[in-house]
Amino acid sequence: MSQNPVYMGAPSSTGRFGDFGGRFVPEALMPACLELEAAFIDAWSDPVFIDEYRSVLQEFGGRPTPVTYLGRFSKLFGVEVFAKREDLAHTGSHKINNVVGQTLLTRRMGKTRVIAETGAGQHGVATATAAARLGLECTVFMGELDTQRQVLNVFRMELLGSKVVAVTSGSRTLKDAVNEAMREWVSCVQDTHYCLGSVMGPHPFPWMVREFQSIIGQEAEEQLRLRGVGVPDMVVACVGGGSNAAGIFAGFANSSARLVGVEAAGGAAVTNGSPGILHGMKSMLIQSEHGQIEEAHSISAGLDYPGIGPEHAYLAASGRAEYVSIGDEDVLVALQTLSELEGIIPALESAHAVAWIMQEAGLAIPRGSTVLLNLSGRGDKDVAQVRDILRGRE
Amino acid sequence: MSQNPVYMGAPSSTGRFGDFGGRFVPEALMPACLELEAAFIDAWSDPVFIDEYRSVLQEFGGRPTPVTYLGRFSKLFGVEVFAKREDLAHTGSHKINNVVGQTLLTRRMGKTRVIAETGAGQHGVATATAAARLGLECTVFMGELDTQRQVLNVFRMELLGSKVVAVTSGSRTLKDAVNEAMREWVSCVQDTHYCLGSVMGPHPFPWMVREFQSIIGQEAEEQLRLRGVGVPDMVVACVGGGSNAAGIFAGFANSSARLVGVEAAGGAAVTNGSPGILHGMKSMLIQSEHGQIEEAHSISAGLDYPGIGPEHAYLAASGRAEYVSIGDEDVLVALQTLSELEGIIPALESAHAVAWIMQEAGLAIPRGSTVLLNLSGRGDKDVAQVRDILRGRE
Amino acid sequence: MKSLEVTLRELRDSGRKALVPYFMAGVTPDWTQHVAAAVLGGADAIEIGIPFSDPMMDGIVIQRAAERSLEAGTTLDSICAQLSARDLGAPLIAMTYYNLFHHYGLRRAAGLLAQGGVVGAIVPDLTLEESDEWREVCDETDIATIFLVAPSTTEDRFARLAQATQGFCYASARMAVTGRAQGAGDATRVVEAVRATSDVPTYVGIGITSPQQAREATEHSDGVIVGSALVETILKGASPADTEAFIRTFRSVIDE
Amino acid sequence: MKSLEVTLRELRDSGRKALVPYFMAGVTPDWTQHVAAAVLGGADAIEIGIPFSDPMMDGIVIQRAAERSLEAGTTLDSICAQLSARDLGAPLIAMTYYNLFHHYGLRRAAGLLAQGGVVGAIVPDLTLEESDEWREVCDETDIATIFLVAPSTTEDRFARLAQATQGFCYASARMAVTGRAQGAGDATRVVEAVRATSDVPTYVGIGITSPQQAREATEHSDGVIVGSALVETILKGASPADTEAFIRTFRSVIDE
Ligand SMILES: Cc1ncc(COP(=O)(O)O)c(C=O)c1O
Numbered sequence A, B: 001m002s003q004n005p006v007y008m009g010a011p012s013s014t015g016r017f018g019d020f021g022g023r024f025v026p027e028a029l030m031p032a033c034l035e036l037e038a039a040f041i042d043a044w045s046d047p048v049f050i051d052e053y054r055s056v057l058q059e060f061g062g063r064p065t066p067v068t069y070l071g072r073f074s075k076l077f078g079v080e081v082f083a084k085r086e087d088l089a090h091t092g093s094h095k096i097n098n099v100v101g102q103t104l105l106t107r108r109m110g111k112t113r114v115i116a117e118t119g120a121g122q123h124g125v126a127t128a129t130a131a132a133r134l135g136l137e138c139t140v141f142m143g144e145l146d147t148q149r150q151v152l153n154v155f156r157m158e159l160l161g162s163k164v165v166a167v168t169s170g171s172r173t174l175k176d177a178v179n180e181a182m183r184e185w186v187s188c189v190q191d192t193h194y195c196l197g198s199v200m201g202p203h204p205f206p207w208m209v210r211e212f213q214s215i216i217g218q219e220a221e222e223q224l225r226l227r228g229v230g231v232p233d234m235v236v237a238c239v240g241g242g243s244n245a246a247g248i249f250a251g252f253a254n255s256s257a258r259l260v261g262v263e264a265a266g267g268a269a270v271t272n273g274s275p276g277i278l279h280g281m282k283s284m285l286i287q288s289e290h291g292q293i294e295e296a297h298s299i300s301a302g303l304d305y306p307g308i309g310p311e312h313a314y315l316a317a318s319g320r321a322e323y324v325s326i327g328d329e330d331v332l333v334a335l336q337t338l339s340e341l342e343g344i345i346p347a348l349e350s351a352h353a354v355a356w357i358m359q360e361a362g363l364a365i366p367r368g369s370t371v372l373l374n375l376s377g378r379g380d381k382d383v384a385q386v387r388d389i390l391r392g393r394e
Numbered sequence C, D: 001m002k003s004l005e006v007t008l009r010e011l012r013d014s015g016r017k018a019l020v021p022y023f024m025a026g027v028t029p030d031w032t033q034h035v036a037a038a039v040l041g042g043a044d045a046i047e048i049g050i051p052f053s054d055p056m057m058d059g060i061v062i063q064r065a066a067e068r069s070l071e072a073g074t075t076l077d078s079i080c081a082q083l084s085a086r087d088l089g090a091p092l093i094a095m096t097y098y099n100l101f102h103h104y105g106l107r108r109a110a111g112l113l114a115q116g117g118v119v120g121a122i123v124p125d126l127t128l129e130e131s132d133e134w135r136e137v138c139d140e141t142d143i144a145t146i147f148l149v150a151p152s153t154t155e156d157r158f159a160r161l162a163q164a165t166q167g168f169c170y171a172s173a174r175m176a177v178t179g180r181a182q183g184a185g186d187a188t189r190v191v192e193a194v195r196a197t198s199d200v201p202t203y204v205g206i207g208i209t210s211p212q213q214a215r216e217a218t219e220h221s222d223g224v225i226v227g228s229a230l231v232e233t234i235l236k237g238a239s240p241a242d243t244e245a246f247i248r249t250f251r252s253v254i255d256e
């Protein structure tokens, strides 16, 4: 009798999801990674910790976020779309789920400081937020270019009491911010936790972040069940590092739902990448023929990452999930469409998932299918950029 | 035997709360006001309508919003502060509660279009949002000065499919936007509902908007009760027109809680105003010795209104609620304090309430009191302004 | 019956259609001369706009006039003082918003108006339902309370408003604020609705910008009110002589 | 035992402290001449940095050098080709990140290195736990796999890393990436922890910027690695002769 594999369980003891994942870090960081792994395993089986994590997310983070039936959108496109509203979570995206978990863990490990990388600033703001709440010191690394493009998010972090360091190396964007955070971590592992922002990095990060995000999928599964929709035909989420996708997929990993991750066309690590090692993990990466990591390019800063979390690489390789990509133009149209039809301005990241549904309704998504869309964040952070683009065309 | 008066019930048949309220509109609008009153009374006693209102607020609007215990803030100031988190509601403030109610009512009345006034844009964005969801046409009136100060909110409304009209008369701010919306309403009452943004205007608006907002207080009352806090010693909310304050007061109107409304020092209609008639209502207004309405001045656009809802004027006159005021400087400090201590960047409006608690902890608020703070909205809309002010000082 | 109504009924009975121009008090230093000129040109009564900061029922022209007047320091006192200084030769009807009267105190406001020779008041944001106090105060003087009716007015309200109004009934030709729309609109229907329940003189206003429109409006009514069109010429610098000519033109076309 | 380790053990047994400078391959067209000059100046082995886009373990100086080299078109092939063109007179140790080898294919990468005369490899992001495959491939050649230990290394890991490392053990003096901190830091403790479980030669690196620091570091260790300080002079335009002088100064102070 052949057994179905169980998806999205714990990785191997070395942090592998199939061939992907693992731990590729300087020796100086190994003890911290091991300590973190042990601390997470301990905490995650401690009802007191889990209780606090859940109650902070509820009382502070605004969970559970609702599932909204997109009536007018569904009618227009001939598929039944339900949106999981991470845009309503505190700080405006799913990022809060992860940082609440990691900052509580930081305190539990007796550390007093966190560092984080950020691209557009969402994860940075979320980390600064969770750190402020617990009175942890916080430093956020952000590519210099991004600090210029996102001055308001820099200010937001400062308002929250964090220090923002502009990273001047490499492409001066997210990838370099991760490098710099890792470097900083080497010099302060003793009292500092590196609060990584997605399901990436060395073991146990990809697993831990997925676990902290899986509350999205658990809630959505229950919400659709209670409302009689049951298991949707398809679950669609955008993928940068892959944390919001991993979070919602986790609720349906072993169900009949098709899982679809939507990458930015200019950062499509599964479609255009190859296996490699970066930022402590083995995964799919966009790289040159000589093995140099390339810069991603996307209208949405949060998807501007040349890699993908290792578990997604595994889900792709195993065929459990599909990964597709969407270009900037379609994203802009999707953002406008959802805004006008449903009164929800999605983040540019989330608009990738919307765009794919619009593109494939009636094609890859059979008419009448039920689709669970992860609306990973709100578009308020993006309106200035979208306005500039659209105005520039007039 | 003397009977305690019952607060925050329905107004008199002419829309009076004590001496305040009523209906002062052009005859052309009287039928629409009467129609609206009848429609609201009908709808508000129809379980089907109430059900839809509640479920839209839950599934679309993100209700219930949580109550967050502000641990570090409480410790520092020696009072126990619980924040009702309207900042987590869809579109970032309590405004969504009202517009969901009014747009559903619009549809029920068979009208296909809404108009609204807006100051900084919060109520405009909320109205555009709720209108988009129902496919109602929407036009928002906004003072020309405000359209320039808030270009992104203008764009947000446009993204949501609304038309924004810049009002060039008078002070070109909120007060004039209301005038203009009223004028527009005169010419289109047939198919158009005027979706007023606060507990102001002619009867039944002050009552209806309060009813649509009272979900805040009902939730908070239950939340505090379930968590064992019970009735707080004090309920504190900022007051522009007064809708968020009315909403939260409604849950405690006939309890032992002290009710405190915090106005902007430059728009303190109760403290510095006198009775008068504006925008269809009799209330407290800031006016010159000759009876001309003066412009309000506040760092927060949402409190930049020379009047106050008539029910507040009554609550003040009857002594049931206290009204105080806070200046711009203290508001800035409060915004920064709450951000750093709790990881919540409040709207400048809401920061007035925070500032008053900071000022009066241990004084007007006895040490150890339990205080329910209405965090009416998030500060994201304000960070650019706050940054400019703080940077300008460096 | 207030003297205004007596006058206006006599006017109607004489077969003459009333021409009532609107002036914004204080908009120019010589505004009272414009009023006098209008009377010379053939106006039967005068609406005196008392500027208010938030004129909810007025379009852009009258708003601008009010702003200009307020900037010049106009107050209810100053207007009434100016009016009491001379006899302008026609019944004067104040038009403003309720806050002004409320703020001055109703009795004091009415007293000031009466001293200024004002015999009627139009308060567009004072609904019939809220008007008891004001009407009582007016009844202590000779000030007539004039109500508006609109195309949206319902049957029962037509009856009550037409009963309550004194002097004349102000029939809005259109669903619009002043100076927004043009032409007689629904005037005929509105006027007929008033006439169905009352024989009070009924004048058409809102949207009357040309002599031709005025003439058409008077075909089914007892008179017309000309507001924004006239105020606009004054804002643009018209002299009292221009105003006299303006009114004379309306007069002659109406009387043709 | 790999030839590198044989050489380095002999060096130690001869009483000489090893001086190992680091060069970024391809950073200047004449980079191999710098290497040759360093050997002339008294270097005992050479670390050859192979540029990678994301050098997680390197500070700003080596990052800039890597960027410059990559902009000039440097690849693993081009470096190995240049190295195989001449004998530089000292053992060569490649230093880079694992993705490069993984991307080329481990066997192919090792082959290229071997052809270039490389006898050792430091891959700072390749943990002991993930290194089996690479070590097997290296064992098909003469390339030694060199591991780092750090002040944060735990006791059990010191033992395992000291056992596993080939050629020498790279002792990070500090919790820092290259070029960030200065001085010997925790070097003594780290070196002693290695010595407690292995007699492999142990060199101190990370933070050695002056001849005096190098000398202090060799008092309790078998050699030093000098990286950012040297690379910085080359980024600023040092000639091969300058490099020779730089190394000579270190040599003489160490040997004093
Ligand atoms: C709203 C939103 N969605 C998605 C992402 C992409 O991250 P991930 O793929 O880890 O969910 C980001 C990252 O900043 C984001 O802000």
Ligand SMILES: Cc1ncc(COP(=O)(O)O)c(C=O)c1O
Pocket: B092, B093, B094, B119, B120, B122, B123, B197, B198, B199, B238, B239, B240, B241, B242, B243, B244, B245, B301, B302, B303, B347, B349, B350, B376, B377, B378
């Ligand atoms: C966040 C927030 N709070 C308060 C207000 C003031 O309105 P109200 O007094 O009606 O609650 C506004 C108005 O825009 C607002 O946006």
